[in-house]
Amino acid sequence: MTARILFLGPLADLAGAAEMQAQTPLDWAGLLSLVNAETKAELQNERINVACGGKVLAVKSELMAQDGDEVALLPPVSGG
Amino acid sequence: MTARILFLGPLADLAGAAEMQAQTPLDWAGLLSLVNAETKAELQNERINVACGGKVLAVKSELMAQDGDEVALLPPVSGG
Amino acid sequence: MRDIRLLTNPFVPGMLIGPFANANPGLGGICTFVGEVRGEGGVEALELTHYEPLTLPGMEELADTACARFGLMGLLMVHRIGKLRCGEPIVCVSAAAKHRRGAIDAVDFCMDHLKSAAWFWKREKRADGWHWIEPRDQDHADLARWK
Amino acid sequence: MRDIRLLTNPFVPGMLIGPFANANPGLGGICTFVGEVRGEGGVEALELTHYEPLTLPGMEELADTACARFGLMGLLMVHRIGKLRCGEPIVCVSAAAKHRRGAIDAVDFCMDHLKSAAWFWKREKRADGWHWIEPRDQDHADLARWK
Numbered sequence: 172m173t174a175r176i177l178f179l180g181p182l183a184d185l186a187g188a189a190e191m192q193a194q195t196p197l198d199w200a201g202l203l204s205l206v207n208a209e210t211k212a213e214l215q216n217e218r219i220n221v222a223c224g225g226k227v228l229a230v231k232s233e234l235m236a237q238d239g240d241e242v243a244l245l246p247p248v249s250g251g
Numbered sequence: 252m253t254a255r256i257l258f259l260g261p262l263a264d265l266a267g268a269a270e271m272q273a274q275t276p277l278d279w280a281g282l283l284s285l286v287n288a289e290t291k292a293e294l295q296n297e298r299i300n301v302a303c304g305g306k307v308l309a310v311k312s313e314l315m316a317q318d319g320d321e322v323a324l325l326p327p328v329s330g331g
Numbered sequence: 332m333r334d335i336r337l338l339t340n341p342f343v344p345g346m347l348i349g350p351f352a353n354a355n356p357g358l359g360g361i362c363t364f365v366g367e368v369r370g371e372g373g374v375e376a377l378e379l380t381h382y383e384p385l386t387l388p389g390m391e392e393l394a395d396t397a398c399a400r401f402g403l404m405g406l407l408m409v410h411r412i413g414k415l416r417c418g419e420p421i422v423c424v425s426a427a428a429k430h431r432r433g434a435i436d437a438v439d440f441c442m443d444h445l446k447s448a449a450w451f452w453k454r455e456k457r458a459d460g461w462h463w464i465e466p467r468d469q470d471h472a473d474l475a476r477w478k
Numbered sequence: 479m480r481d482i483r484l485l486t487n488p489f490v491p492g493m494l495i496g497p498f499a500n501a502n503p504g505l506g507g508i509c510t511f512v513g514e515v516r517g518e519g520g521v522e523a524l525e526l527t528h529y530e531p532l533t534l535p536g537m538e539e540l541a542d543t544a545c546a547r548f549g550l551m552g553l554l555m556v557h558r559i560g561k562l563r564c565g566e567p568i569v570c571v572s573a574a575a576k577h578r579r580g581a582i583d584a585v586d587f588c589m590d591h592l593k594s595a596a597w598f599w600k601r602e603k604r605a606d607g608w609h610w611i612e613p614r615d616q617d618h619a620d621l622a623r624w625k
Contacts, residue, residue, distance in 0.1 A: 179529050180599025181610040225531040243529050249613045250526070250557065250598030251431070251513050251569045251589060259382050260452025261463040305384040323382050329466045330379070330410065330451030331366050331422045331442055331578070344499075345492050352491075352512070356565070359516045362509070362585070365499070366578060369506045418503070431513060431589055432620065438509070439582050446578075473579065 174236040176202065177243045178210075182219075186210045197236040213246075220245040254316040256282065257323045258290075262299075266290045277316040293326075300325040332405040332427075333398070335390050337381070339413045344423045347407060355405040355427040362434040363407075363425040364442055370417030376456040377415045385450040386412075393444050401437040403428050408441060410451065443473045479552040479574075480545070482537050484528070486560045491570045494554060502552040502574040509581040510554075510572040511589055517564030523603040524562045532597040533559075540591050548584040550575050555588060557598065590620045 173192045183189040186206055193205055199221075203211050213219060221231035222243040228234060236242050253272045263269040266286055273285055279301075283291050293299060301311035302323040308314060316322050332354035334347070344365045352361055368377045394406050405427040415421060422445060426437035445451070447470040454463045479501035481494070491512045499508055515524045541553050552574040562568060569592060573584035592598070594617040601610045 177529070179597075180527060181601075184610075222529070222532060227532065241531070243531070245529065245532075245597065246599065247613055248594060248596060248598055249600045249611045249617075250596045251593040257382070259450075260380060261454075264463075302382070302385060307385065321384070323384070325382065325385075325450065326452065327466055328447060328449060328451055329453045329464045329470075330449045331446040345496050349492050357516060357518065358514060360511060360513045362511045364507060364509045364578060364582060366507045367505060369504060369576065371504065371576075429516065429518075431511060431593075432616070435511060435582070435586050435589070439586075442578055442582070469579070 172238040174238070174240040174242055176205075177241065179243060180246045180248075182210065182213070182244050182246050185213055193236070193242075195236055195238045195240065197234070197242070199232045199234040202234060202242065214244060218247045252318040254318070254320040254322055256285075257321065259323060260326045260328075262290065262293070262324050262326050265293055273316070273322075275316055275318045275320065277314070277322070279312045279314040282314060282316075282322065294324060298327045333394060334407045334409070335387070335394050336409045337387055337390075338409060338411050341415075341419050342409065342411070342423070344420055347409060347423060348425050351405065351407045351425050352427065358404050358427040359429045360431040360434040361425060361427045362431070362438045363423070364438045365420050366422040366442075368415050368417050368419050368421060373457045374417060374455045375458070376417070377421070378454050378456070378461070379412045379415065379421065380452045381412050382450045389449055390445075393441060393449065397426070397437045397441050401426065401428060401433040401440070403433060403437055406437065406441075408445075410445060410449075412451070440477055443470070443477065446470045447474050480541060481554045481556070482534070482541050483556045484534055484537075485556060485558050488562075488566050489556065489558070489570070491567055494556060494570060495572050498552065498554045498572050499574070505551050505574040506576045507578040507581040508572060508574045509578070509585045510570065511585045512567050513569040513589075515562050515564050515566050515568060520604045521564060521602045522605070523564070524568070525601050525603070525608070526557075526559045526562065526568065527599045528559050529597045536596055537592075540588060540596065544573070544584045544588050548573065548575060548580040548587070550580060550584055553584065553588075555592075557592060557596075559598070587624055590617070590624065593617045594621050
């Protein structure tokens with residue numbers, strides 16, 4: 172019963188990995204407890220978005236990942 | 252001692268010709284006396300610009316064309 | 332690289348834009364607008380007249396202003412004159428700059444000025460003959476944005 | 479005609495724009511923006527990563543919004559991902575419409591959103607290694623114009 176956590180863009184450098192597995196069910200507090208202090212602080216910044224199962228969450232603290240879900244941690248974007 | 256008067260764009264239809272010769276020196280009143288009533292009315296509209304010797308006049312009533320000058324009567328433009 | 336031209340014959344925009352882009356190495360963004368003759372409303376052809384002593388000097392002056400105002404690396408500005416058929420390009424403006432904002436704004440600026448502040452007159456042929464095109468109110472409003 | 483793509487390999491904008499223009503007969507104006515990797519400041523390469531489940535759906539949604547808002551006849555929106563070298567195109571947006579205003583504004587709108595509201599992350603390689611690019615304040619200000 173696991174979810175896949177993805178650290179996108181610069182978050183991968185901060186977390187020290189591009190992805191990790193986590194036990195489910197996994198809520199926002201649970202996710203924050205799995206990362207290092209710097210990453211935890213950054214994830215709580217409003218600049219960071221969270222997607223679960225391919226949908227961006229309107230309120231990331233309401234994360235509730237189930238078995239098989241992919242959770243993507245999305246820092247500020249820069250395309251073009 | 253003549254100047255060449257050019258009627259650009261729709262003004263040529265109104266004046267009945269694309270160009271004419273006029274005696275010089277020629278001032279604005281003199282030019283207006285050479286054209287038909289409809290053209291005269293239109294030329295006095297602020298939408299109409301006048302160039303003399305390749306320069307657009309800031310104040311068209313200050314026209315003073317000399318021998319060899321080309322006077323261009325310029326209606327509202329539409330490019331692109 | 333600067334290329335300002337009046338053309339009396341049909342042109343293919345890609346033949347101008349490709350070499351123009353290559354002539355501005357190090358650019359960050361390039362914006363291009365191409366206007367074509369629309370065939371709607373029964374339009375069969377379009378004719379563009381101009382006043383030669385003013386037209387090209389006016390386009391050069393417009394190019395000077397745009398290059399300075401938007402910090403351009405390069406500017407291409409090509410306008411057709413003469414008779415055009417539906418689907419033919421009338422105008423092509425391409426601006427190269429370090430950043431997208433300068434390139435896009437420069438094209439917008441040049442097109443607004445070519446539309447209603449350059450020495451061209453346009454008429455279109457429909458079934459009942461030739462009709463002169465007056466600039467639209469929208470064109471004047473667009474131009475006023477840059478004052 | 480609508481063509482929204484992510485590309486993992488280098489592309490030649492003219493090879494996309496020519497067919498796109500031909501696929502929209504009756505257009506009045508077509509505006510195109512191409513962004514390229516600038517080599518200044520010692521930049522040796524650029525890498526664009528994205529989040530696949532969101533990126534293309536987000537671009538499709540952006541295209542829906544632009545087509546409706548600006549009354550477009552056609553929209554081409556192509557974005558590179560992966561490693562890019564200096565001078566390579568990153569992004570190409572082309573919009574076809576009846577009038578120039580819709581075409582130009584649509585390109586402006588799409589570029590602002592691709593810059594700071596699409597799921598891409600960009601980093602550049604300089605002599606001392608890789609550096610992530612943060613969106614500039616100007617990019618956020620540009621985006622806010624459309625709210």
